[in-house]
Amino acid sequence: MANSDDFPRLPSVDRVLARLAPATMVPQSRRAHIVASVRDQLATLRDRIRQGNPPTDAECHPDAVARAAMARASTRLEGSLRPVVNLTGIVLHTNLGRAPLAPVWLDEARDRVAGYCNLEFDIDARRRGSRNDHAADLLRRVVPQAEAALVVNNCAAAVLLTLTALARGREVVVSRGELVEIGGGFRVPEVMAASGARLVEVGTTNRTRLADFEAAIGPDTALLFKAHRSNFRMTGFVQDVDIGQMATLAHRHALPAVFDLGSGLVSPQGIAAAEGEPGPRDILAAGADLVCISGDKLLGGPQAGIILGREAWVEPLRTHPLMRALRVDKLTLAVLEAVLRRHLSGDLDRIPALAALRLSPQGVRRRCVALVRRLRQAGLPEGLHLDIVPTRAETGGGTLPATPLPSYGVAIRLDGVPEDVVDARLRAGGPPVVGRVQDGAVVLDLRTLLPGQQGVVARAILELAGNPGFHPAPASGIDTDDPR
Numbered sequence: 067m068a069n070s071d072d073f074p075r076l077p078s079v080d081r082v083l084a085r086l087a088p089a090t091m092v093p094q095s096r097r098a099h100i101v102a103s104v105r106d107q108l109a110t111l112r113d114r115i116r117q118g119n120p121p122t123d124a125e126c127h128p129d130a131v132a133r134a135a136m137a138r139a140s141t142r143l144e145g146s147l148r149p150v151v152n153l154t155g156i157v158l159h160t161n162l163g164r165a166p167l168a169p170v171w172l173d174e175a176r177d178r179v180a181g182y183c184n185l186e187f188d189i190d191a192r193r194r195g196s197r198n199d200h201a202a203d204l205l206r207r208v209v210p211q212a213e214a215a216l217v218v219n220n221c222a223a224a225v226l227l228t229l230t231a232l233a234r235g236r237e238v239v240v241s242r243g244e245l246v247e248i249g250g251g252f253r254v255p256e257v258m259a260a261s262g263a264r265l266v267e268v269g270t271t272n273r274t275r276l277a278d279f280e281a282a283i284g285p286d287t288a289l290l291f292k293a294h295r296s297n298f299r300m301t302g303f304v305q306d307v308d309i310g311q312m313a314t315l316a317h318r319h320a321l322p323a324v325f326d327l328g329s330g331l332v333s334p335q336g337i338a339a340a341e342g343e344p345g346p347r348d349i350l351a352a353g354a355d356l357v358c359i360s361g362d363k364l365l366g367g368p369q370a371g372i373i374l375g376r377e378a379w380v381e382p383l384r385t386h387p388l389m390r391a392l393r394v395d396k397l398t399l400a401v402l403e404a405v406l407r408r409h410l411s412g413d414l415d416r417i418p419a420l421a422a423l424r425l426s427p428q429g430v431r432r433r434c435v436a437l438v439r440r441l442r443q444a445g446l447p448e449g450l451h452l453d454i455v456p457t458r459a460e461t462g463g464g465t466l467p468a469t470p471l472p473s474y475g476v477a478i479r480l481d482g483v484p485e486d487v488v489d490a491r492l493r494a495g496g497p498p499v500v501g502r503v504q505d506g507a508v509v510l511d512l513r514t515l516l517p518g519q520q521g522v523v524a525r526a527i528l529e530l531a532g533n534p535g536f537h538p539a540p541a542s543g544i545d546t547d548d549p550r
């Protein structure tokens with residue numbers, strides 16, 4: 067039974083919010099979210115009163131309600147995915163979603179696949195079609211050396227499918243120098259084992275010769291395999307078998323040569339850091355039969371794995387039962403088609419990951435100057451210090467590890483506040499801003515700033531020193547870029 071005397075013990079929404087606001091400086095954009103959580107928590111307490119299970123005085127204290135509401139806010143039914151402003155300078159940041167997508171690609175995807183679509187329907191013939199036909203034409207035009215293209219969930223799936231379909235129960239010959247771990251648990255020997263193929267290691271860690279491969283080929287050999295050492299380089303007394311030699315040898319034995327490339331550089335123009343990085347065109351032109359790449363590395367698109375190469379070797383993959391488990395959905399295909407259209411038209415600065423990689427250090431520096439100028443115009447609070455500093459950005463995603471990506475950032479120091487607290491405050495904002503903590507400051511590398519984010523970052527910095535009334539000045543600098 068409800069005891070109406072219990073209701074007045076509950077604090078008002080405003081009293082709870084008053085407890086929250088000074089401590090965490092709730093930004094405007096997260097306020098509605100938090101207010102809703104406070105209301106929910108108060109509703110739960112009222113329900114308990116009605117059900118005759120009244121909360122204790124301690125549970126009714128505004129601080130306790132505030133704490134419970136914050137816990138709720140992070141687990142609300144709206145789900146947990148949220149935008150993050152990536153100012154780490156790591157362009158393909160796997161933990162932050164790898165390649166950023168241009169909003170217009172999602173508009174295009176919505177127009178094509180939000181409702182029903184021809185995912186597996188041949189409109190002209192009025193019969194069942196194949197989902198594998200989508201994106202395949204565009205891929206063949208972007209990589210003309212490929213007779214066939216097949217899209218799966220990611221590059222790990224592409225390798226797994228290839229090895230399972232072509233080598234299960236048989237032998238795959240690989241150089242010891244390429245039994246690598248790519249990161250996120252992708253280890254070449256383990257994927258090999260999962261596929262049921264038998265690994266035949268040849269050569270040594272630092273040197274493998276063509277003769278080593280030749281000697282290992284026998285009646286059980288299914289294919290010759292090469293893995294890109296994506297995330298490290300070997301120098302010194304090293305020798306490799308290049309994919310061209312490997313393919314020639316494979317073909318003499320009527321075997322395919324398969325290259326697990328990952329990175330997927332199809333538009334190298336203007337990316338200084340990609341100097342010397344092989345792309346799928348080079349690999350296929352050198353004679354490889356199949357090459358596996360990621361959709362969300364240097365292709366700059368959605369998560370996907372793409373297998374390119376000879377129709378005769380792609381066909382058994384397409385029809386293998388595992389393909390059913392690894393296939394992608396209409397949303398992935400639609401976004402992949404959108405990014406491929408940009409590669410075809412050469413609109414590379416409309417591919418956000420490529421735009422970030424193509425930007426010169428001076429271009430990044432100009433972004434820093436524009437941001438700092440905007441902040442000074444808004445009036446820098448006492449004790450907040452900003453400096454433009456050179457930084458070392460990274461391509462990330464386990465690609466181009468050896469090539470530096472010189473960049474610039476805005477170093478933030480706040481008198482009397484340690485840098486890790488400044489960092490925590492930036493991450494507590496809406497949206498969270500993630501930079502790097504180094505040399506007693508938080509450094510925001512603007513190479514990875516996306517179009518339209520300058521105002522958000524400006525506000526986050528000014529709110530650090532308690533200036534919640536700040537309204538950013540009209541857009542300037544890169545904000546005037548077309549956000550698409």
Ligand SMILES: *Cc1c(COP(=O)(O)O)cnc(C)c1O
Pocket residue numbers: 220221222223248252293294295296326327328329359360361370371463464
């Ligand atoms: C990144 C990478 C993979 C894994 O790609 P995902 O798309 O993340 O599954 C596999 N092989 C190589 C060589 C890679 O660089």
